[in-house]
Amino acid sequence: MLRQLNIENLAVVRRQQVRFGPGLTIVTGETGAGKSLVVDALALVVGGRATSDIIRAGETRAAVEALFDCPDHPEVRRILAEAELEAEDTLLIRREVALNGKGRLFINDQLCPVATVRALRPFLVDIHGQGDQQTLIFPAAHAGVLDAFGQHVELATATAEAFAAWHAAQQARERFEQEALHRRQRRDLLEFQRGDIERVAPADGEDEHLCRERTRLLHAERLLAAAAAGYDLLYEREASALTLVAQALRQVEDLAAADPALSEVLSTLEAARYGIEEAAFALRDYAETVVVSPERLREVESRLDDLDRLKRKYGGTLEQVLATLARIQAELAQVENDDAEQQRLAAAVEAAAARYRECALALRAARQAAAPRFEQALEHELPFLALPQARLVVAFDWRDAGAVATWESTGLEGVEFLFTSNPGEPPRPLSRVASGGELSRLMLAVKSILAPTDIPRTMVFDEVDVGISGRVAEAVGIRLRRLAERQQVLCITHQAQVARFGTTHLRVEKTVRHERTHTEIVALDMDARVEELARLLGGAVVTESARQAAREMLAPEGFVGAPTSQANC
Template sequence: MLSELIVHNFAIIRRLHLSLDPGLTILTGETGAGKSILVGAVNLVLGSRASQEMIRTGAEEATVEAVFTFDSPDVLRPRLEPLGLEPATELLIKRTVTRSGRNRVFINGQLATVQQLQGLAQGLISISGQHEHQVLLDPDVHLELLDRYGDLGGDAAKVQEAFLRWAEKREALRRLRQMKRQRQEQLDFMRFQLQELEAAQLQEGEDEALEAERRLLKHAATLHESASASYGLIYRDQGAVLERLDDTSRHLQTIVEIDPSRKNLLEYVEQARIHMEELSHGLQQVLSSIRFDPGRLAEVEDRLAVLGRLAKKYGPTLADMIRKRDELRQAAASDADVEWEESRLEKEIATAFDEYRELAGDLSRKRKEAAGRLREDVEKVLADLDLPRARFDAAVQVPSPRDVAAWEAAATARGVDRVEFLLSANPGEDLKPLAKVASGGELSRILLALKTLLSRQGEAETLVFDEVDTGIGGRTAELVGRQLQELAERFQVICITHLPQIACFGRHHFRVHKESDADSTRTSVTRLDDRERVEELARMLGGVTITEKTLAHAREWLEKAR
């Protein structure tokens, strides 16, 4: 339960320390005194969005602290241990909002994120705001309320997971088919390009080899003339280099015989002779390799022309053309892959949808069962709230199990059901949607009925009702007060109200008061004793002028409520 609320510089609250107890706590005060600001402060420590507008004028930061107490440290153990916090029977949440934008969250003194706070605070408090009963007019909310009442959150989560799997595969198939259509438009052109490149029978490095071959063929005569002349100078002709080296060797031999220290000169000549012989042999190979073949030259020229034409389209290099050819081959081959992938996805989609239908069908059956129980329970509570002959229903509309197309059209992450709350407040009237027949007072009572029933499902240990008295008064208000009093026997209930018929049922009563001077406005909260409660109820009953009769009436209400 919420045991303490400490507020500093929040809206028009300068400083506030509110100690709360089990049972029904009532907050009253004039309109605009700041009662709903307290609800805003509670929302802040539960993880709602913070803004600089929350900071009181003239202050640099606003702080809200809340202390929750539990019977056992195990209650929040699964939420505290992942944050590195020791489980305890007391939980302290603190939020600070600054004008500089450096907002901070502390959980039991440890710095935390807003996301961590939201996960931790979920389910600690259930807050019904001033206009929440209007939300009941939206059928989308009815499905959520039914699931919460029937404790179907786990089943709904499984349906959502199955739907997302099915939707993911459908999206993959849509993208594949879109790509397939786009590829089909390009397929003819791609096939023409591939045919042209494959017909060329491209080989890696052939352009360089052909260029080299063309140079040889084109300059065969020049090559032959130069190689032949070089061969003659070195070996063939009279007085060739090798012949001269032999003569040189004989002369050097004479020198060595006289001066043996010059033996190295003979080695130089021998090395030169070896090199010249190798050069002569190489020139013979050059001469034998030279081809005078105009036909082959024409073939090479034609091939290089083909490569040049293809290079303009797919180049500029031969490597680029080969890469393009391989890409087109892969693209053409992937058509078969696309067909296979399409077939695979279609089968997986059918399987995923069957799984979804099974889970959604099971959820639909459980929702119908829960709707029957909810109808009976709501009618019982409404009877206690001065609607004894009202009829209520939670209509669950489900597509025919045999109509696959209808199931696909109705499929959502929440299932295939459409749930709408129906009401007949008076005998003889047909059940109709709340939006068409329910008054503000009836909506308020239905909301209270649902909150009462949801609290039995363990929705939260603390329930906050901000002006649940909208559209009611007199006898009905008294019955609502009694209902809140009964609810407070099991839960901590905090109720903001303008009606004395409700306020008198509180075990604890606080008055919210606003004070203003020339420079500022402040809100204060005072715990009322028995005498002050009588005066506050008298104010609520009598308005500006409070008489002894009004005070007596207030005492009577308090006695009656006890």
């Protein structure tokens, strides 16, 4: 139950504190005074959309704070535990919105994500805003109403999830079949390309090695002659470099014995002798490896031509050619595995379809069982709302469970409410025959039979009396009062016939002070209630006869429990 609502800098409200008690709280006021601000503030604090344009002009932030009794419910305890909050007797929720659009939300002074309070909202508040009754004219919403009444929303959700899984499995199979067809169409080309590359059998880096070999073969005779000449000059001939260095070394050895200063020169000559000898032997060994072979040159050039052809067709380098071969081999392997994968995907589709049929058939049975109970519950409610002869029938559009083309996420049947308010007239689609006033009362009846008795939450009705007046409005007021015996009810109304049944009466007043508009919410005592009901009855000029009528309406006779003021602002 809502205990208190604090509003700061929201639209035209500067700062306001409103306390609430049990029973039916009525909110009235002139058109444009800002009655819906109470609903807007409550919706904001329980996770509604927040934008910077709700902030009062000239201020930097807006804030709404609501104090609720904490429902003793396992799901509430679970939500609080996941948010690392302790379950206390009350929940203090504060929502702040800044000019830059950013905001913060606190639960019992602990910063929390908005998702937490949105999860708590069904256990705290049920807001029926202006125009919500229009949802009844859309048959697509009727299944959800019936599921909520039958308390099988989880089954409806499971059906929707099973449908989504089946649809996803269908799409996966269709995508795979298209890809498999494309692969089958490409198979001949892929096999040709694989054979073309495999016949050449290139090795990574082979072209670079062959290019170096071709260069040696092209210059083999010159290389051989140069190596032989170098070997001869360094080692072989009588006056070779090695012989001359050896002679110089002997001369320096004799001198170094007399003058140690030549020891460094001696070391240099010794190193030169070993270096010349090593270079000479290297040239000799190299000459032995040089092959003059026109036949090998032709083989190398032919191999390079083959490799260049592959590079032109399958990539600029042999590395790319080999990568193309690997991709082709993988795609061909996939073609070979397509049958097995297709069978697996078909099995997945069938399993998902079986799951959907299971859920949808269970949902069908639940809806069939709930429909007569729903009709009976409404039949009991409608006379209280001045619709004694009205009847609402749940009509089903059955679909074949085996015809997958007719499957929908909402189940295997369409649900539509048929309505008649005139005896002897057959029920017809609600969207075609119900008036605005009838829709308002039907929505109130639906909300009444959907209201859980195990969760004492706050039910909010924003102008549920649209399109009605007189005796019908009084019937709505009586029903709201009776509903308030089980739930805390907050109702915004323009009808005195509804307002008279409030256990608490709040009036929203708009004033202009210092060239600024201010909206205030005032709790009315009995005298003030008389004046407010007289205004609702008589208009701008309140007459004594209107006051007398208001006093008679507020007298305890005619409804259970005399209204008393329980709000302090």
